[in-house]
Every structure is written in structure tokens, then in C-alpha cells.
Amino acid sequence: MSENARLLDDMAERMFGQFLADPLARADATLPERLAEAAVEAGLPLALVPEADGGMGATLEDAAIIAWRAGYHAAPLPVVTLLLAPTLPIEGPFALAAPGAQLAEGPSERIALVAADTLTLHAAEPAVTALDHRPWVRPTGEAIETHSLAGIEDRLRMQGACLTAAAMLGAMQRACEITIEYANTRRQFGRPLAAFQAIQHRIAEAASEQTVAQAAVAGAIRAADGGWSRPILWQSAKVQAGRAASVVTATAHQVLGAIGFTEEHVLHHYSKKLWVWRDAWGRQAALEAGIGQAAVADARGLWSHIVDTEETQHG
Amino acid sequence: MFRLFPHPDAQPEVHDPAAALRAEVRAFLAEERESGAIRPGRQGWTTWDRGFSLRAAARGYVGMTLPPEFGGHGRSAWERYVVCEEMLAAGAPLGSHWIADRQSAPQILRHGSEAVKRAILPRVARGEITFGIGMSEPDSGSDLSSIRTRADPVEGGFRLDGRKIWTTNAQHAEYIICLCRTAPKGEDRYAGLSQLVVPMDSPGITVRPLRNLADEEELNEITFDSVFVPADHLLGQGGDGWALVNAELAFERSGPDRILSSFGVLAVMAQMLAETRDPRGIAELGGLVARLTAIRQLSLQINAMLGRGEKVGGIATVMKDLGTTLEQDIPEVARRLMDIMPALDGDTPAATLATAILNAPCYSLRGGTREILKGIIARELGLR
Numbered sequence: 001m002s003e004n005a006r007l008l009d010d011m012a013e014r015m016f017g018q019f020l021a022d023p024l025a026r027a028d029a030t031l032p033e034r035l036a037e038a039a040v041e042a043g044l045p046l047a048l049v050p051e052a053d054g055g056m057g058a059t060l061e062d063a064a065i066i067a068w069r070a071g072y073h074a075a076p077l078p079v080v081t082l083l084l085a086p087t088l089p090i091e092g093p094f095a096l097a098a099p100g101a102q103l104a105e106g107p108s109e110r111i112a113l114v115a116a117d118t119l120t121l122h123a124a125e126p127a128v129t130a131l132d133h134r135p136w137v138r139p140t141g142e143a144i145e146t147h148s149l150a151g152i153e154d155r156l157r158m159q160g161a162c163l164t165a166a167a168m169l170g171a172m173q174r175a176c177e178i179t180i181e182y183a184n185t186r187r188q189f190g191r192p193l194a195a196f197q198a199i200q201h202r203i204a205e206a207a208s209e210q211t212v213a214q215a216a217v218a219g220a221i222r223a224a225d226g227g228w229s230r231p232i233l234w235q236s237a238k239v240q241a242g243r244a245a246s247v248v249t250a251t252a253h254q255v256l257g258a259i260g261f262t263e264e265h266v267l268h269h270y271s272k273k274l275w276v277w278r279d280a281w282g283r284q285a286a287l288e289a290g291i292g293q294a295a296v297a298d299a300r301g302l303w304s305h306i307v308d309t310e311e312t313q314h315g
Numbered sequence: 316m317f318r319l320f321p322h323p324d325a326q327p328e329v330h331d332p333a334a335a336l337r338a339e340v341r342a343f344l345a346e347e348r349e350s351g352a353i354r355p356g357r358q359g360w361t362t363w364d365r366g367f368s369l370r371a372a373a374r375g376y377v378g379m380t381l382p383p384e385f386g387g388h389g390r391s392a393w394e395r396y397v398v399c400e401e402m403l404a405a406g407a408p409l410g411s412h413w414i415a416d417r418q419s420a421p422q423i424l425r426h427g428s429e430a431v432k433r434a435i436l437p438r439v440a441r442g443e444i445t446f447g448i449g450m451s452e453p454d455s456g457s458d459l460s461s462i463r464t465r466a467d468p469v470e471g472g473f474r475l476d477g478r479k480i481w482t483t484n485a486q487h488a489e490y491i492i493c494l495c496r497t498a499p500k501g502e503d504r505y506a507g508l509s510q511l512v513v514p515m516d517s518p519g520i521t522v523r524p525l526r527n528l529a530d531e532e533e534l535n536e537i538t539f540d541s542v543f544v545p546a547d548h549l550l551g552q553g554g555d556g557w558a559l560v561n562a563e564l565a566f567e568r569s570g571p572d573r574i575l576s577s578f579g580v581l582a583v584m585a586q587m588l589a590e591t592r593d594p595r596g597i598a599e600l601g602g603l604v605a606r607l608t609a610i611r612q613l614s615l616q617i618n619a620m621l622g623r624g625e626k627v628g629g630i631a632t633v634m635k636d637l638g639t640t641l642e643q644d645i646p647e648v649a650r651r652l653m654d655i656m657p658a659l660d661g662d663t664p665a666a667t668l669a670t671a672i673l674n675a676p677c678y679s680l681r682g683g684t685r686e687i688l689k690g691i692i693a694r695e696l697g698l699r
């Protein structure tokens with residue numbers, strides 16, 4: 001971890017921890033707003049803004065660490081928008097839809113849409129409530145602003161997928177910790193649940209999926225920062241994060257039994273976020289189909305498609 | 316919990332696409348295909364072909380990371396990884412040198428006597444010799460502490476008695492590294508084990524090949540009847556065999572051979588889908604390619620850690636478990652997507668699928684069973 005990353009990590013941990021350590025804090029309806037204000041005050045949204053524009057000029061890896069902390073605390077705020085919106089030439093707050101999507105996590109009175117090289121801003125209206133109770137918005141009416149930005153869709157797709165996956169890693173880390181703690185303390189038949197091999201193996205599977213997801217996300221983010229990114233790397237990382245999320249949440253709920261199915265326990269904050277994120281900023285099934293299409297279309301053959309760095313990105 | 320990201324002490328990634336090395340290996344593999352030494356889809360990495368290994372070694376592809384003073388090429392763990400994955404993806408017959416290159420030579424380099432290192436390592440790097448893994452016995456598989464093969468001290472060395480089984484390519488092997496008891500089993504069932512480098516031409520050794528599901532004779536039973544093993548053929552200090560075996564298994568569990576055993580089937584699927592453009596098939600293929608790419612990232616990170624001499628422990632176990640599950644999933648997806656009758660004597664797609672189906676059960680057995688791996692992972696997670 002770089003010095004910068006360590007600072008951001010400490011700052012994010014302190015901030016999210018302060019707001020969310022007490023489970024009862026989530027009952028306060030003003031929490032999301034206060035949390036968003038605190039994030040702005042701490043300067044977190046400036047992470048990815050270039051230094052020349054008054055930002056921190058942080059790497060994607062640094063920014064991903066903020067997302068990871070938000071995930072680890074299941075923070076009720078749109079962390080991907082928080083980090084990506086300030087990199088766009090629109091003043092003031094707005095919700096940011098993933099490229100191609102018409103819905104974005106709010107609340108917000110404005111929504112930005114991205115398609116190819118064009119960024120448009122629209123008035124927004126409430127649309128639906130996501131599984132994690134967060135309000136999503138959709139555009140209404142014509143564009144109020146239009147910007148032409150070369151390569152914007154590709155950049156946002158990649159960064160949005162990596163940051164979402166990083167947040168998922170944080171949430172999965174906490175969900176696994178909760179599951180392990182519970183298995184070691186809850187006793188049935190005179191033994192801790194963790195003494196039963198069926199439980200051990202199930203948790204091992206969940207932790208294994210999370211471990212592969214960590215490696216894939218780390219690989220994708222470092223490739224992005226290093227300038228050797230390829231779609232297959234970040235797409236696979238997001239797909240793997242989604243698969244891991246399904247296994248981790250199913251395992252956590254199975255091991256926690258009925259208590260995990262109620263509001264009494266914090267687990268649901270994590271599982272609900274994971275269920276939203278696995279299909280946000282890159283829907284798992286769509287990414288898989290895209291990876292398959294690119295693989296069969298590559299005249300160099302499958303192996304080369306998987307391992308070779310494109311000529312243009314050499315060096 | 317295993318932490319790879321974010322990791323407080325993560326090493327900066329060095330990006331080396333190794334394009335020149337890949338091109339060089341691919342040219343060699345193309346020649347080998349041309350000459351018929353590589354028969355795509357009809358072989359596995361355990362397929363024994365001394366000629367192939369000698370030619371690969373002549374190009375410097377065996378013993379790559381061994382120090383030059385022992386005949387090696389002093390190349391990086393990453394360069395070795397690149398060569399290995401290129402050969403695995405091509406479906407090359409690696410059986411003659413694979414085990415020696417992957418685990419026996421590194422084990423001897425770390426724990427062998429000077430004389431054994433000087434005598435054996437240069438021959439490994441020349442591709443001249445085959446090693447066997449002498450761990451399993453008829454009554455000891457997952458529970459290796461229960462092995463009964465014993466080595467008793469005699470003048471100048473040990474007298475070895477017992478049986479080993481499932482020893483891959485033992486009938487061709489010049490040596491095996493044999494796990495044996497040098498002290499009777501006591502309170503601590505992991506104490507009193509040792510590893511010996513056993514020359515397979517020693518008097519008193521019999522090898523009986525066993526035919527596997529794919530109709531190949533690769534597995535063997537070995538009987539040791541009062542076999543003399545010189546004292547300097549002991550690895551480590553004696554009695555520390557359990558730690559040695561586990562160190563050896565780390566090399567065995569995290570490599571590209573735990574992801575790519577059925578890659579040939581995936582390649583056949585991609586070729587077929589390029590023609591049919593079946594969207595469901597393409598999506599399924601994409602899921603498998605994503606999985607392979609993700610697990611490969613884990614394998615690469617472990618390889619880098621091993622290369623830096625760091626401990627990897629349970630992470631290697633995770634990689635092997637998920638990698639071999641993928642290897643088993645690939646033929647299952649393929650047989651649903653492709654209207655091909657698997658047949659060893661059919662055309663390339665039919666033979667590739669047949670080979671994968673017939674070998675798939677062993678992926679989650681060899682090198683430690685799935686259940687044992689999950690047990691190791693659970694223990695590292697603090698579950699007990």
C-alpha cells in the first residue's frame with residue numbers, strides 16, 4: 001500500500017467507523033445525508049480528481065480502498081458515484097448512471113447518463129427502491145447539459161466496475177468475519193457450529209470465492225493504474241466478485257440461521273448491498289456474455305485472447 | 316481471513332507481458348505439433364515423453380529457476396510460469412519432467428545434501444530424468460501420518476521397506492522422493508517422518524503399473540523390499556518429513572496445472588462457437604473464461620509470493636480447490652453445448668472431450684482431495 005493509500009484508508013475507516021459502529025445509528029433517517037456531508041468534508045470525493053484540478057490525483061487503487069471501507073461498513077451512500085462524479089465536468093451534485101443504464105442510485109434531483117462519447121445531464125425523478133432500501137432515480141425530460149468526452153464510456157465502465165467490485169470485497173470481508181465469529185460462538189448439540197465439517201466446508205468455500213475475487217480485483221485495478229488494462233481483466237474481476245457475493249451471502253445466511261434473516265442482526269446490511277452490487281456497474285450475466293463474445297471474435301485464438309497484452313499496450 | 320486486497324504490505328506489481336518469451340515457446344510448441352509429439356486433446360500433462368522433455372530442456376525450458384551452478388537457468392518464477400502455462404495450454408506431454416521441475420528439484424535444492432544436489436539437479440535441468448512422488452500408500456491416502464513404509468538406519472544409510480501406490484510415472488522414474496517413517500508413530504503422529512531420495516534402479520524395488528480410466532498406464536504400485544538408500548539421500552534433518560511434505564505440496568498446489576488440465580476443451584468450444592455464434596453457448600463460454608481469468612490472477616499472485624520466498628499457506632489450497640473445480644466444470648458445460656460424441660479415437664474435438672471426461676475425477680483427488688483442502692482452509696480461517 002502506498003503512503004497515500006494508507007492515509008485514505010485510515011481516514012475512511014475512521015469516518016465510516018464513527019458513523020456506523022453503533023448498529024442503532026442506522027435507524028436515523030438523516031444518517032445518509034450526514035454521512036455524505038462528512039465524506040465531502042473529509043475530501044474523499046476528490047480522490048480521483050487530478051491534482052491540476054484541485055483534486056488528490058489518487059490512483060484507482062487508492063480510490064478502491066475508500067470503496068472497500070464503504071463496503072466493509074455497508075455505508076448507506078452511493079460510493080461509486082461519490083468517487084466518479086467529481087471527475088466529470090458537471091457542477092453540483094447529481095446521480096450517475098452506469099453507461100447504458102437509465103437508473104442511478106440517488107437521492108438526487110439530477111441524473112447523468114453516459115453513452116459512447118457523450119455525457120448528458122437530466123432532471124431526475126424517484127424511480128424505485130433498491131434491495132438495500134436506497135432510492136434510485138431516473139431521468140425525466142430532455143438533456144439540460146450535454147458534454148462530448150472521448151472515451152468516457154470505456155473509462156466509466158472500467159472504473160465503475162472496479163470500484164463496485166472493491167466495495168463488494170469490503171462487504172464480503174465483513175460478512176465472512178461475521179459468519180466465522182458466529183460459527184465459533186453459537187453452540188448446538190454441545191459443540192460450536194464450527195466443529196461440524198459441513199459448516200467448515202461451506203465457510204471455506206465462501207472464503208475461497210472471496211479470495212479469488214480479491215486476486216482478480218487487485219489484478220484488474222493494478223493493470224488499470226499501470227496502463228496495461230484489458231477489458232477481460234476488469235470484466236472477469238467484476239464477474240468473480242458477483243459470483244463470490246452469491247456464495248458468501250448464501251453461506252452467511254445459512255450459518256446464521258434465523259437470526260440472520262431478521263433486522264436484529266447486522267448481516268442483512270451486507271447481504272443486501274452485495275445483492276445490489278453484483279448486478280450494478282456491470283451486470284454479471286451481461287459481462288459474461290461480453291467476455292464470451294470477445295473471446296470467440298478474437299482471431300488470435302482463445303489462449304492468446306486470455307493471456308496476451310495487446311500490442312498497443314506493450315511496454 | 317486471507318487478505319490479498321487491500322493488503323498493507325502488498326508489493327508493487329511488475330508488469331512484464333513476456334511477449335518475446337511467449338512467442339519463442341509458441342514457436343517451439345508449433346514445431347512439436349508439426350512433428351506429432353503434441354497430439355492436442357489426446358494427452359495430459361502427466362503424459363510421459365522423454366524425447367519432448369529433452370527437446371524442451373535443450374531450449375532452456377526445464378529447471379528454469381534452478382541456479383546456474385546446479386545446471387539451471389537462473390530465470391525468474393514468472394518466466395517459468397509463462398513457459399509452463401504456454402505448454403499446458405498447448406496440451407504438451409510434460410510427464411517426463413513435470414514433477415521433477417515443479418517440486419522435486421526445488422525440494423532437493425532447499426533440503427538436499429550437497430552431493431545429491433550436484434548429482435541430480437543438472438540432470439533434471441537437462442530433461443534427462445523423471446521423478447515420482449512417493450506419498451500415498453495402500454492404507455494411507457489423505458491421512459499421510461499413518462504411512463507404514465519405514466526406513467531403518469543401517470551402515471552408511473537406510474534400509475527401506477514398504478509399499479507406495481498411485482505413484483505417477485513411477486515405471487519411468489529414475490528417482491522418487493519417498494515419505495517414510497524413520498521413528499515409530501508416537502504421541503505426535505506427525506513426528507518421526509522423513510523424506511528420502513530413492514534411486515529407482517536400487518535392488519529390491521518392484522513397480523507394477525495400473526491402468527486408469529483413460530486406458531493409460533500412468534499410476535503404479537511400488538514395493539520396497541530391503542532397499543538400501545545412502546545416508547546423504549535424506550532430505551532435511553530426518554524426522555522433519557511432515558514439514559517437508561507440506562512445503563513440497565505448496566509447489567504442487569498453486570500452479571497453472573491446477574487450472575489448465577481441460578483447457579483444450581475450452582479452446583474447442585471457442586472455435587465451435589466462433590462458427591455457430593450460439594448466444595447461450597457464448598455466454599456460458601464467457602462465464603468459464605471469466606472464471607479462468609480470475610483464478611489465474613490468484614495463481615499468478617501466489618507464484619510471485621513463492622518467487623519472493625514468502626509463505627503462502629492456505630491461499631495455495633484455495634487456488635487448487637477452485638482451479639480443479641473449474642477443470643471439472645469445463646467438460647460438463649462442453650457436453651451440454653456441443654453435439655459431440657466423446658471418443659478417444661474420434662476427431663480432435665471428440666477425443667479432447669473424451670480425455671477430459673475420463674480424467675476429470677482425478678483433478679480433485681491428486682495433490683490432496685477437495686475435502687482435505689477445504690479442511691485446511693477452514694483451519695486457517697480459525698474454524699474448529
Ligand SMILES: Cc1cc2nc3c(=O)[nH]c(=O)nc-3n(C[C@H](O)[C@H](O)[C@H](O)COP(=O)(O)OP(=O)(O)OC[C@H]3O[C@@H](n4cnc5c(N)ncnc54)[C@H](O)[C@@H]3O)c2cc1C
Nearest residue numbers: 448449450451456457481482483677680681682683684686
Ligand atoms: C491421477 C492420480 C495421480 C496421483 N499421483 C500420485 C503420486 O504421484 N504420488 C502419490 O503419492 N499419490 C498420488 N495420488 C494419490 C492421491 O494423492 C490420493 O488419491 C489422495 O491423497 C487421496 O487418497 P486416497 O485415494 O487414499 O483416498 P482416501 O484418503 O481414502 O479418501 C477417500 C475419500 O474420503 C474423503 N476423506 C478422507 N478423509 C476425510 C476427512 N477427514 N474428512 C472428509 N473426507 C475425507 C476424501 O476426500 C475422499 O473423497 C494420485 C491420485 C490420482 C487419482
